[in-house]
Amino acid sequence: MSLLAPGHRGCAGCCDALAGKFVLDAVGKDCIVVSPTGCLEVFTTPYPESAWGVPWIHSLFENAAAVASGVEAAYKALGKKNKTKIIVIGGDGATLDIGLQAISGAFERGHDLTYICVDNEAYMNTGVQRSGATPLFASTTTSPAGKVSFGNPQHKKNMPAIIAAHGSPYVATASISYAPDLIKKVKKATETKGPTYVHVHAPCCTGWKFEGSKTIEVGRLAVETAMWPLYEMENGEVTGVRKLKKRKPVEEYLKVQGRYKHLFTAEGGTEEIKKIQAIADWNVKHFGLE
Amino acid sequence: MKLVIKTTAKPKGTRANKTGTWRSFMPVFDHKLCSKCGICAMYCPEGIIFKLENGYFEPDYDYCKGCGICANECPKKAILMVLEGK
Amino acid sequence: MVVVEGSYAVAHSVKMCKPNVISAYPITPQTHIVEDLSQFVADGEMSCEYMNVESEFSAISALIGASAAGARTYSSTTSQGLALMHEALFNASGMRLPVVMTVVNRALSAPINIWNDQQDSISQRDTGWIQLYAEDVQESADMTPQLYKIAEDEEVLLPAMSCMDGFILSHVYEPVILLEQSLTDEFLPPFSPEFVLDPENPMSFGAFADPSTYTEFRYKQEKAMEAALLKIEEVANEFNEVYGRYYGGLIDSYLLDDAEIVIMAMGSVIGTIKDTIDMLRKEGESIGLLKIRSFRPFPVEAIRTALKNAKVVITLDKNISIGKNEGALCTEVKACLYNTNLRVPVIGFMLGHGGRDIPISTIVKIINKAKLVEKGIFVESEFADLREELI
Numbered sequence: 001m002s003l004l005a006p007g008h009r010g011c012a013g014c015c016d017a018l019a020g021k022f023v024l025d026a027v028g029k030d031c032i033v034v035s036p037t038g039c040l041e042v043f044t045t046p047y048p049e050s051a052w053g054v055p056w057i058h059s060l061f062e063n064a065a066a067v068a069s070g071v072e073a074a075y076k077a078l079g080k081k082n083k084t085k086i087i088v089i090g091g092d093g094a095t096l097d098i099g100l101q102a103i104s105g106a107f108e109r110g111h112d113l114t115y116i117c118v119d120n121e122a123y124m125n126t127g128v129q130r131s132g133a134t135p136l137f138a139s140t141t142t143s144p145a146g147k148v149s150f151g152n153p154q155h156k157k158n159m160p161a162i163i164a165a166h167g168s169p170y171v172a173t174a175s176i177s178y179a180p181d182l183i184k185k186v187k188k189a190t191e192t193k194g195p196t197y198v199h200v201h202a203p204c205c206t207g208w209k210f211e212g213s214k215t216i217e218v219g220r221l222a223v224e225t226a227m228w229p230l231y232e233m234e235n236g237e238v239t240g241v242r243k244l245k246k247r248k249p250v251e252e253y254l255k256v257q258g259r260y261k262h263l264f265t266a267e268g269g270t271e272e273i274k275k276i277q278a279i280a281d282w283n284v285k286h287f288g289l290e
Numbered sequence: 291m292k293l294v295i296k297t298t299a300k301p302k303g304t305r306a307n308k309t310g311t312w313r314s315f316m317p318v319f320d321h322k323l324c325s326k327c328g329i330c331a332m333y334c335p336e337g338i339i340f341k342l343e344n345g346y347f348e349p350d351y352d353y354c355k356g357c358g359i360c361a362n363e364c365p366k367k368a369i370l371m372v373l374e375g376k
Numbered sequence: 377m378v379v380v381e382g383s384y385a386v387a388h389s390v391k392m393c394k395p396n397v398i399s400a401y402p403i404t405p406q407t408h409i410v411e412d413l414s415q416f417v418a419d420g421e422m423s424c425e426y427m428n429v430e431s432e433f434s435a436i437s438a439l440i441g442a443s444a445a446g447a448r449t450y451s452s453t454t455s456q457g458l459a460l461m462h463e464a465l466f467n468a469s470g471m472r473l474p475v476v477m478t479v480v481n482r483a484l485s486a487p488i489n490i491w492n493d494q495q496d497s498i499s500q501r502d503t504g505w506i507q508l509y510a511e512d513v514q515e516s517a518d519m520t521p522q523l524y525k526i527a528e529d530e531e532v533l534l535p536a537m538s539c540m541d542g543f544i545l546s547h548v549y550e551p552v553i554l555l556e557q558s559l560t561d562e563f564l565p566p567f568s569p570e571f572v573l574d575p576e577n578p579m580s581f582g583a584f585a586d587p588s589t590y591t592e593f594r595y596k597q598e599k600a601m602e603a604a605l606l607k608i609e610e611v612a613n614e615f616n617e618v619y620g621r622y623y624g625g626l627i628d629s630y631l632l633d634d635a636e637i638v639i640m641a642m643g644s645v646i647g648t649i650k651d652t653i654d655m656l657r658k659e660g661e662s663i664g665l666l667k668i669r670s671f672r673p674f675p676v677e678a679i680r681t682a683l684k685n686a687k688v689v690i691t692l693d694k695n696i697s698i699g700k701n702e703g704a705l706c707t708e709v710k711a712c713l714y715n716t717n718l719r720v721p722v723i724g725f726m727l728g729h730g731g732r733d734i735p736i737s738t739i740v741k742i743i744n745k746a747k748l749v750e751k752g753i754f755v756e757s758e759f760a761d762l763r764e765e766l767i
Contacts, residue, residue, distance in 0.1 A: 002337030006353035007304030010335060012312060013357035017335040030575045034441065047589050048291060049303035050580035055573040057444050058582035059467050063437035066429065070397060070441030070449075071573060073425035077396035077447055084575055102437065105430030179332050213358030213371075216333050293592050294571075301578045 003029065003053035009043040013212020015202035015219075016040040016091070018176045019118040023089055026186035029054060031085040032071055036064035036094035039125040040118065062098040064088045065106035065115060072111045085190045086113040092133035093123045096157045107166040107195040114189045114196045117159060120204035128207040132157040135227075136279065137272055138259045140207075145262035150272050155279070163197040164233050170196040171233040176203075177219030181230065181242065188232075201228045209258020221253040226280040229287045244289045250277045309336070313356035315371040321346045323368035330360035330369060377553050382545045383408030385517040385552045386452075386478055386538075391416050392560040393521050395476075396447035399427040399438040403457040404490045405542040406480040410452060432457035436464040436475070443473035444581050446572035448524065451475065454542060455482035455496045462500065468535045469504030469597065471582055474527035474567075475535040476520065481643065481694075482542040483730040491731020492542040493694040494643060498671075498704045504597050506536035506604055507672040509642035513550045515623045516540040518615065521555065521564045525611045528567050531603040539671075541644040543731070553621075563618045601673040608670050626675035627682060628667040631657065635664025637743060638683060640709060641692040642668045645734050649692075652739040663743065668705065676712040683713065686720050690746045692760075694728040702726075702757040721749050724757030732761055 003024035010017040016039050024031075033056045035041040041058045044051040059067045065088060072086045090099065095117040103115060122140045123129040130143040135156045139145040143152035164171045170192040174182040182200060189196035203218040205211065210218055222228035223242070227250060230242035251273060254260040263269040263276075284290055319330075324346055331339040331347055338350040339360060349360070361369040380388075387409050390398075398417075400410045416422045425442075429435045432453050439449040453461065458479055468475050479497045483489040497507055506527060510516040519538040527536040540546060571579050585593055609625035616622040630650050632638065639649050646667050653663050666682050668675070683689060693703020700707065706724030713720065723746045728734045742760050 004337060005302035005304050006336040006338045006350070007307035007309055008336075009307075009309075011357075012335075012355035013359055014335045018333065021335070021337050029578075032445070032573045032575070042584055044304065045580055045583035046304075047583040047585045048294070049306060050301060050583060051304040052580050053301045053578060055575055055578040056580045057441065057573060058584075059437060059440045059471070060463060063433065063440075063464060066434035066437035067441035069427065069429075069434075070399065070438030070443075070447075071445045072441075073397045073399075073427055073438065074442035074445035074447035074449075077423075077425040077442075078445070080445075101430060102434050105434050108430070109427065211358070213362040215335075215357075215359055216363050293589065293596060301580065 004044070005051045005053060007049070008051040009046065010039070011206050011212065013205045013215045015120055015176055015204050015215055016118055018215070019200050019202050020044070020089060022176065022179055022182050023087065023116055023186050024054060026183040027085050027087060027190055030083050031087050032057070034064045034068040034071065034086070034088045036090040036099055037061035038091035038094055040089060040091065042125060061094055063102050064090050064094060064099055066102040068113050069106040069109060069111040072113050086111070087190065088113065088115045090115070090117055092117060092119040092121060093131040096132040096159050104166065107163060107168055111195055112193055114186070114198065116186065117197070117199045118202045119199060120202045120207060121156070122207050124204050124207045133159070136276055137263060139262060140259065145266070150262060150266070150269070151259070160197065160199050160233065164236050167236065168197055169194045169235055172197070173199045173201070173228070173230050175201040175219045175223055175228060175230060177216045177223065178230065185232065207259070210256055214256065218253070218256055221248065221256065224248045225250045225253040226283045226289050227253055229283045229289055231287050238287065241287050241289060247284065247290060250280050308352045309355050310352045313354060313374055315356045315358060316351065316374050317349060317354065317356065317358065317360050318370045318372050319346070319348055320368045320370065323366045325366050327365065329363050329365065333359050333363050335359065377551045379549050379551050380554070381408060382513040382516060382540065382548050382550065384412050385513050385554065386520065386540070387412035387416065389517040389520040389555045390450050391422050392555040392557055393524050393564060394448065395424055395450040397425045397427065397439065397442035398450045399429050399435045399442070400451045400453065401429055401432045401435045401457060403432070403454055405482060405546045406452050406454045406457070406478070408546060409478060409480070432460045433464060436461045436468060439475045440464065440468050440471065440473055443475055444471065444573050446567070446569060448567040449475045450477070452478040452480065454480040455484055458496045458500060459484060462503070465500055465503035465505060470593065472533040472600070473535060474533055476523045476527055477535070477537050478520070479537045479539045480542045480546045481539055489730040492544050493729045493731070494539070495695040497537055497539045498695040501672060501704060504534060505672065506534055506670070507539055508536070508608070508670055509539045509668065510545065511623060511644060511646040511667065513545055513548060514552050514621065516545055517552060517555065518619065518621055518623070521560055522611050522615050525564055526604060526607045529603070529607050530570070532600050532607055534597070534600050534604060539643065544644045559618050563615065605673045605675065624667060624669050626670040627678050628669055629682060630665035630667070632664035632666055632682060633685070634662065636662040636687040637690065637746060638664050638666050638686040638688070639690045639692065640666045640668060640705060642671060642705065643694070645692060645694070645728065648734055648736060649739060652736045655736065656740070656743065674708055674712070679709065679712055680716055680718065683718060683720060688746050688749050689720050689722045690742060691722060691724045692742070693724060693726050696726050696729070706757055721754065723749065723755055725760035726757070727760040734761070
C-alpha cells in the first residue's frame with residue numbers, strides 16, 4: 001500500500017503522482033515531506049483531505065528549501081533528529097526559478113535534507129507556461145510556436161550542476177520511467193549526510209500533449225535518445241552513468257509529443273531538430289553515455 | 291465538519307474521493323497472459339494495482355482513472371483497455 | 377539595574393525565553409540584536425539552532441517549518457527585510473504558527489533611509505500578526521516573554537511582532553532591569569502545540585482551501601485576534617505579578633481622566649508626549665495621553681471608553697497611507713468612533729518620517745493647531761514637521 005493514498009486529483013497518467021509514490025516507496029514512513037506550491041501540492045491536499053500518509057507541509061511557492069531547513073533545525077534543537085528524513089518534493093518552477101535562492105541558502109548551510117525536483121519542464125499547475133526547465137523549442141502557452149517562432153528559444157537550465165557547485169555530497173538525475181533506479185538513488189540521497197539532490201525527469205501528458213497511457217514510454221524515450229542522461233555525482237565528480245546500448249535519434253522522442261509538433265510541420269523545422277540533436281550529442285560526449 | 295486549525299484532516303483522507311468515476315476506459319487483466327512481473331503495479335500513478343494471493347494483479351476500480359499506463363507498459367500485453375459501460 | 381544598549385536588553389530577554397530555533401538576516405538597525413544573540417550561542421549561553429539564512433524571506437520561511445515541527449522560534453528584522461517577508465507573514469499567520477519577531481522600526485525606500493519611522497510594520501497591518509509597540513527599552517525587553525505567552529496560547533496561536541523604534545530604542549543605552557531566568561521560567565510555560573510534524577502522527581499542514589472552507593479559516597483567525605484582546609491584558613497583569621512591571625495591556629494612559637485634549641500615539645514618541653503634557657499642565661492646559669500598545673488586535677472598545685470625555689483627539693502617525701493623506705492610527709481611531717455617540721473631532725498629524733526628530737516644540741505646535749477646532753478651524757490631517765523651504 002502506497003504512502004501516497006489514491007483519491008487525489010492528479011490527471012489520469014500523472015507523472016507527479018508517480019514520482020511522489022516512488023519517493024515515498026524509497027524513504028518509507030519515517031520522514032517529513034515539504035512541498036512548494038505546484039500540481040503535486042494542490043492535487044494531494046484539497047482541505048479537509050490529504051493523500052499523504054507521512055507528515056507533510058506546504059508553505060509557499062518559493063520557500064520549500066528554507067521551510068525544510070527550518071524543520072531540520074527544529075528536529076535537531078528538540079533532539080528528535082535520529083533517523084527521520086527531511087525531504088522536499090518540488091516542481092521545476094519551484095526549483096529552477098522562483099525557489100532557487102532558498103535552495104542555494106539551504107545547500108550552502110549544509111542541512112541534512114534531500115531535495116527532489118520533479119521536472120515536467122513547465123508550469124503545469126497554471127496551464128503549461130514556460131519555466132527555466134523548459135527545453136529548447138518546446139511550445140508552451142508563454143513560449144508558443146507561431147509564424148515567426150519555433151517555441152521556447154532558451155536552453156534548459158542545468159540545475160544538477162548548480163547544486164553540485166554548492167558542494168553537495170550527492171547529486172543524481174533520475175526518471176520516473178526507470179523506477180528501480182529512481183528509488184535506489186532517492187534512498188542513497190537520503191542516506192547520505194548533508195544536503196543532497198535528485199532531479200527526476202517526469203513527462204506530463206497534459207503539458208507535453210500525449211496520451212496519459214504513454215507517460216512511461218515518453219520518459220524512456222528521453223533517456224534512450226540521450227535527451228535526459230541518467231547519472232550520479234558525488235562531491236562534484238560524476239561517479240555513475242547509465243550507458244545507452246543503442247541510442248535513438250531525438251526525432252523519436254520529439255515526434256510523440258504535441259509540444260514539438262511544429263518542428264515536423266513548419267518550414268525549417270528539420271534544421272531546428274538538428275540543434276536539439278546537438279544537445280543529445282553533447283550529453284553523450286560529456287557524460288560518456290555510449 | 292469542524293475546521294482543524296493548521297492541519298488538514300487525518301492522513302490519506304483523499305480515499306473518500308472515488309476517482310473511479312473519472313474512467314472512460316477500464317483495464318481488464320487477462321491472467322492467462324500475465325507473467326506476474328508486477329510492472330503494472332509499479333507504474334500505476336494511483337498505486338492501486340495490487341498483487342492477489344495467487345500472484346496475479348488486479349486494480350481497485352474504485353480509484354482507477356483508466357489512464358492505461360498499465361496496459362501500455364505490460365510486456366505480455368495482458369491488460370486490455372475496454373470502453374466503460376460496454 | 378544595568379546600563380545596556382536597547383538591542384542587548386532585547387537579545388537578553390530572547391535568551392531568557394529559550395527559543396529552539398532563531399533564523400535571521402542582518403539589516404540596520406536590527407543588527408545588534410542578532411549579533412548579541414549570535415554571541416550568546418557562540419559562548420554556549422543558549423542551546424538553540426541559530427540559522428544564518430540568505431534573506432529575510434528565508435528567515436521567516438525557516439521559522440514556519442521550525443514552528444510547525446514544534447519549536448519555539450524567533451527572528452528580528454526591519455524595513456526592507458520586513459517588506460521582503462510580506463508574503464510569508466500571511467502564511468505564518470494563516471497556518472497559525474506563533475513565531476515571535478522583533479521589528480526594529482525603520483523607514484522604507486525610496487528614498488533609501490535607515491532611520492526610524494513605523495511605515496514598515498504598519499504596512500503589515502493586515503497580515504494577521506499581533507503587533508505591540510514599545511515605549512522604551514525596558515518595555516521592549518519585557519515584551520518578548522509576554523508575546524510568547526500570548527502568541528502560544530491555544531485560543532490565540534498567532535504570530536506576533538514586538539515593535540521598537542529603530543536607533544531611538546535599539547541603539548540607546550538606558551538603565552534596564554534584565555530579565556531573570558528563574559522568573560521567566562515561572563512566567564512562560566514551554567511551547568507544546570497540539571499538532572506538530574511527526575511521523576508517529578502524520579498530519580498535513582498547509583492544505584489548500586476552496587471557496588467552501590476558505591472564509592471560515594479567515595473567520596477563525598479573526599476570532600483568534602479577539603481572544604488575543606483578552607490575553608494581552610491578562611498577560612500584562614501576570615507579568616506585573618511576577619516581575620512588578622506594567623506598561624498597560626492594550627492601551628495605557630497618562631493624565632487622561634480629566635483631559636479635554638487627548639493625544640494618541642505609539643512607540644518611543646510617548647516619552648516626549650509625557651514631557652510635553654507635564655509642561656503644558658503646569659500652564660493649566662487640560663491635556664492627557666492615550667498610548668496604543670496593541671495595534672493588532674486593535675482595541676476598539678478600550679479606545680471608545682478612554683475617549684468618552686475627550687473634546688479633541690490628536691493622533692500622531694510615523695507613517696502615511698499615500699493617497700489618503702493620513703496615518704493608519706488616525707484612520708483607525710476615526711473608524712472606531714464613527715458608530716458611537718461620541719462626536720469628538722479627530723485630527724491626524726504625520727511626523728517623524730525617516731528619522732526626523734520629534735522635539736517637544738513640534739508636539740506643542742500640534743496641540744496649538746488642534747485647539748483651533750474650538751474656533752471652528754478644522755484640520756483633517758496633515759504633516760506636522762514639513763520643512764517648507766524644501767517644497
